[in-house]
Amino acid sequence: xxxxxxxxxxxxxxxxxxxxxxxxxxxxxxxxxxxxxxxxxxxxxxxxxxxxxxxxxxxxxxxxxxxxxxxxxxxxxxxxxxxxxxxxxxxxxxxxxxxxxxxxxxxxxxxxxxxxxxxxxxxxxxxxxxxxxxxxxxxxxxxxxxxxxxxxxxxxxxxxxxxxxxxxxxxxxxxxxxxxxxxxxxxxxxxxxxxx
Amino acid sequence: xxxxxxxxxxxxxxxxxxxxxxxxxxxxxxxxxxxxxxxxxxxxxxxxxxxxxxxxxxxxxxxxxxxxxxxxxxxxxxxxxxxxxxxxxxxxxxxxxxxxxxxxxxxxxxxxxxxxxxxxxxxxxxxxxxxxxxxxxxxxxxxxxxxxxxxxxxxxxxxxxxxxxxxxxxxxxxxxxxxxxxxxxxxxxx
Amino acid sequence: xxxxxxxxxxxxxxxxxxxxxxxxxxxxxxxxxxxxxxxxxxxxxxxxxxxxxxxxxxxxxxxxxxxxxxxxxxxxxxxxxxxxxxxxxxxxxxxxxxxxxxxxxxxxxxxxxxxxxxxxxxxxxxxxxxxxxxxxxxxxxxxxxxxxxxxxxxxxxxxxxxxxxxxxxxxxxxxxxxxxxxxxxxxxxxx
Numbered sequence: 245x246x247x248x249x250x251x252x253x254x255x256x257x258x259x260x261x262x263x264x265x266x267x268x269x270x271x272x273x274x275x276x277x278x279x280x281x282x283x284x285x286x287x288x289x290x291x292x293x294x295x296x297x298x299x300x301x302x303x304x305x306x307x308x309x310x311x312x313x314x315x316x317x318x319x320x321x322x323x324x325x326x327x328x329x330x331x332x333x334x335x336x337x338x339x340x341x342x343x344x345x346x347x348x349x350x351x352x353x354x355x356x357x358x359x360x361x362x363x364x365x366x367x368x369x370x371x372x373x374x375x376x377x378x379x380x381x382x383x384x385x386x387x388x389x390x391x392x393x394x395x396x397x398x399x400x401x402x403x404x405x406x407x408x409x410x411x412x413x414x415x416x417x418x419x420x421x422x423x424x425x426x427x428x429x430x431x432x433x434x435x436x437x438x439x440x
Numbered sequence: 441x442x443x444x445x446x447x448x449x450x451x452x453x454x455x456x457x458x459x460x461x462x463x464x465x466x467x468x469x470x471x472x473x474x475x476x477x478x479x480x481x482x483x484x485x486x487x488x489x490x491x492x493x494x495x496x497x498x499x500x501x502x503x504x505x506x507x508x509x510x511x512x513x514x515x516x517x518x519x520x521x522x523x524x525x526x527x528x529x530x531x532x533x534x535x536x537x538x539x540x541x542x543x544x545x546x547x548x549x550x551x552x553x554x555x556x557x558x559x560x561x562x563x564x565x566x567x568x569x570x571x572x573x574x575x576x577x578x579x580x581x582x583x584x585x586x587x588x589x590x591x592x593x594x595x596x597x598x599x600x601x602x603x604x605x606x607x608x609x610x611x612x613x614x615x616x617x618x619x620x621x622x623x624x625x626x627x628x629x630x
Numbered sequence: 631x632x633x634x635x636x637x638x639x640x641x642x643x644x645x646x647x648x649x650x651x652x653x654x655x656x657x658x659x660x661x662x663x664x665x666x667x668x669x670x671x672x673x674x675x676x677x678x679x680x681x682x683x684x685x686x687x688x689x690x691x692x693x694x695x696x697x698x699x700x701x702x703x704x705x706x707x708x709x710x711x712x713x714x715x716x717x718x719x720x721x722x723x724x725x726x727x728x729x730x731x732x733x734x735x736x737x738x739x740x741x742x743x744x745x746x747x748x749x750x751x752x753x754x755x756x757x758x759x760x761x762x763x764x765x766x767x768x769x770x771x772x773x774x775x776x777x778x779x780x781x782x783x784x785x786x787x788x789x790x791x792x793x794x795x796x797x798x799x800x801x802x803x804x805x806x807x808x809x810x811x812x813x814x815x816x817x818x819x820x821x
Contacts, residue, residue, distance in 0.1 A: 265800055268659065269744050273652035310447050313712055314454050316741075320705040321458035325465040328701060332469035335476055343751055346704045350744040352656060413566065417815065418650050419808040426797075426804030433796035455709075459702060466701040536644065536818050563818070 247372045254376030260353040261384035262432055267353045270344045271385060272421040278401045281389035283337040285382025287326050287345060292354050293374040294322040300362040300370035315358045316349070323349045353377060391424050392416055485515065488544030488554045489525040492517030502628060508620040512540075523547060526625055529558075532617035535609045537561040539570065543621045545584065547629050552582045555618060560610075567610030575604055575611070579618060584626050587619045634765050641769035644818050647745050648777040649811040654745030658778060659803055661736065668782035672775030674736040676768070678718060679746050682711050683767030686750040687760060707750050708741075715741045745774055780810060 260266050270288075274280045298318050299306075306314050327345045330338045338345065348354065357377055362370045393399055396415030398406045414420050485495050495517050502514040513529035528543045539560040544553040555576055562568045569575055578601050582588060590611045591600045603611035647653045654675070661671040686707050694700050719737045722730045740746060749770045753763045784806050793802050 265659070266656070268655040269652050272655060307447055307450060310451055313451055313709070316708055316712060317451070317455050317458050317705060320708050321462050324462045324701060324704045327704065328462075328465050328469040328473070332472035332476070335480070343748060343755070346751055347653075347744045347748055349704055349708050350742045350747050352742055355742060413563075414812070417563070417811075418652065419812040419815065421652065422804045422808035422811055426801045426808065429804065430794075430797040430801035433801065437796060455705070458705060462701060462705065463699075 247369060250369050250372040251376040251379075254373065254378075254380040255383065256380070258377075259380045259384055260356075260377055261381055262429065264353075264356075265429070266356060267351045267381060268425070269347065270351065271388060272418075272425060274341055274344050275385055275388040275392055275421060275424075276396070276416045277340075277393045277399075278386060278389040279337070280340050281385035282382065283330075283334070284341055284344065285378065285385050287330060287341070288348055288351065288354075288381055289375070289378025290326050291319065291322045291348050292357060292378050293371065294325075295319045295354055295358055296362040296370040296374040297367055298322075299358045300365055300367045303363050311363065312355075312359075315355055319354055319358070320349050353381065387428065388421075388424055391428075392420055396420055484542055484556055484558060485517070485527055485544075488542045488556050489517045489527050489546070490553070491546075492519045492524050494518045495527065502624070507624060510617050510620040511624060514624075517544075525553065526629060528621035528624070530617035530621050532613040532620075534560060534562050534570075534613040535567045535607070536563065539610070539613055539617070541614060541617050543579075543618050545621070545625045545629075550584050552579055552584065552618070552622070555579045555614075557614070562607070562610050567604065567607040569604045569607065570610050570614055575614075578602060584622050587622065588615050590615050634762070637762060637766050638769045639817075641766055642773040642776065643814065646773045646777055646811075646814050647749070647770045648774055649807065649814045651748070653748040654743050654774055657736075657739060657743055657745075658774075658781065658807070659800055660739075662778055662781040662785055662803065665779065665782045665786055668778045669775075671736045672771075672778050675740060675743060675745065675774055676771035678711070678715060678737075678740045679749055679771040679774070680764065680767045681714055681718070682707075682746050682750050683753055683763055684760075685710050685714060687753055687758075687763045690754050703751070703754070707747055711746055711750070712741050745770070777810070781807065784810075 254260065256263075258264060261268070261271050267288075270284055274284050295315070295318055299315060323346060326348070327338075330341075330345060357373060361373045365373070390400065392415045393401075394405060395412050396417075398404060398408050398411035412420075415424070482495070495515050497513065498516045499513045503511055510530050510532050511528060512531050515527040515529075516523050517525040517527060519525075524547060526545045526547065528545070529540065530543060531538045531540050533539075537560075539562070540558040542556045542558060544555070545551070546553050557571045557576065560568060560570060562570060578595075579588075582599065586599050589597075589600050590603050590608065592603050592608065595602050601611065601615055641647070645651055648655065648658045657671055657675070661667050689706055689710060690700075690703065694703060694706060715737055719730075722737075749767055752770075753766055756762075756766070758766055781803070785803060788802060788806070797805070
């Protein structure tokens with residue numbers, strides 16, 4: 245039951261992107277198409293899973309005073325591995341995500357989970373925590389992508405919904421990223437205020 | 441002092457293990473990445489010049505100091521040992537940065553076979569449409585005697601290219617790159 | 631000379647690191663409530679970003695490239711930036727307590743500022759020499775500071791505006807950022 249809890253909390257209650265407002269850079273930059281969102285989410289989840297497992301397994305032997313540099317090395321190693329694997333096996337996605345793959349290293353969510361969760365819990369709950377956070381982040385990205393791709397390009401996952409001339413190009417340009425994110429956050433605040 | 445040494449050694453050990461891990465993955469993926477890059481290059485060459493069974497980089501032979509600065513690479517396509525086509529890599533400056541384009545020319549018929557926009561950073565939805573077949577296919581089969589021109593209305597003359605709506609700068613940039621290649625082709629392969 | 635000019639205009643206005651490339655959004659949203667804090671953060675980031683650009687370029691050119699271990703780039707760069715931030719913090723603390731007091735709280739945040747790592751990687755990707763690397767880093771840092779200060783100026787005024795409750799704070803800041811980014815789009819035809 246509690247494991248399930250670790251999993252679901254990342255999706256809604258502590259959604260890293262919408263509730264904690266972490267990891268905003270990739271969320272704004274690469275959410276121009278749903279494909280990109282799914283790819284980024286998968287890469288992110290893989291890195292988080294790896295770093296959470298290793299850090300929780302090593303939590304008793306990592307000296308407290310240098311734990312942050314150790315986390316960063318571990319995370320950077322996983323990011324580089326994912327980077328190379330994507331380059332080799334999914335070159336189109338690699339090109340689309342570009343610099344934002346190495347930048348997963350400085351995604352505050354990952355180091356935040358290492359510090360707040362993996363450091364204090366054993367391996368199994370950490371796996372569920374990583375999966376929950378990863379899925380939560382991915383869903384949030386896909387939601388942003390859906391708005392932006394449908395409104396900005398008139399397509400969903402590349403399938404055309406309405407003619408391109410009717411699409412608001414602004415939505416896939418940088419301003420569209422900011423405004424979509426702002427509106428989603430505002431809407432969630434409204435929902436929360438109603439429920440409370 | 442002992443503490444600091446211990447911490448340093450710990451960090452060093454972690455870094456070394458991490459580096460070896462990454463090195464292992466790299467040794468696994470490097471050949472795949474290399475092969476893919478080669479394959480991608482061959483594929484895009486084939487797209488702009490479908491005939492020919494071997495392509496050789498002959499940039500050094502054909503690009504001189506006084507060649508147009510837009511020209512970056514000259515690749516020769518051979519068919520049965522004889523040169524059949526020329527594939528240029530050109531890099532004109534677009535609206536928001538350089539645009540890398542491949543242009544294929546057929547030596548026998550003296551025509552442009554096709555162009556392909558490889559890399560661009562133009563505005564999505566506007567200049568980025570230079571990648572669309574709708575725009576690129578206009579260049580297919582154009583002659584190499586006169587410079588190509590960009591027109592905002594549907595073309596009336598043979599050497600006209602219709603600009604992408606609201607992206608004249610991008611269209612002109614692409615065309616200027618192709619013209620540089622055309623001029624070089626007309627001058628060097630008679 | 632012209633090349634440098636293009637790099638500067640390109641980095642400060644056209645490809646503004648925050649508004650067009652989406653790097654460094656966290657501090658952009660977090661530290662833009664007060665003008666004074668924004669200036670402090672801008673100065674701290676400028677300082678670290680330029681140093682990081684310099685050191686990562688040196689490491690890439692003299693260590694990673696000769697030994698053919700380019701794949702260790704991410705690890706090496708993040709360690710350099712982390713160490714640099716630590717070091718800068720210690721030096722400033724010792725020699726200029728006043729500056730430390732002003733920048734101190736922002737310094738640790740910079741390690742995870744993706745703008746720093748982002749620009750370091752961009753420098754390498756664009757194949758810059760040392761001079762261009764420095765100009766490019768300085769310009770991006772200035773672009774970051776510019777965006778941050780503009781944003782803080784607007785947000786200070788927003789405080790007294792009547793904004794719907796659900797949009798207060800980060801949501802309205804994002805909408806403002808969107809408008810700013812639209813304005814910056816207008817620069818894209820400059821070069």
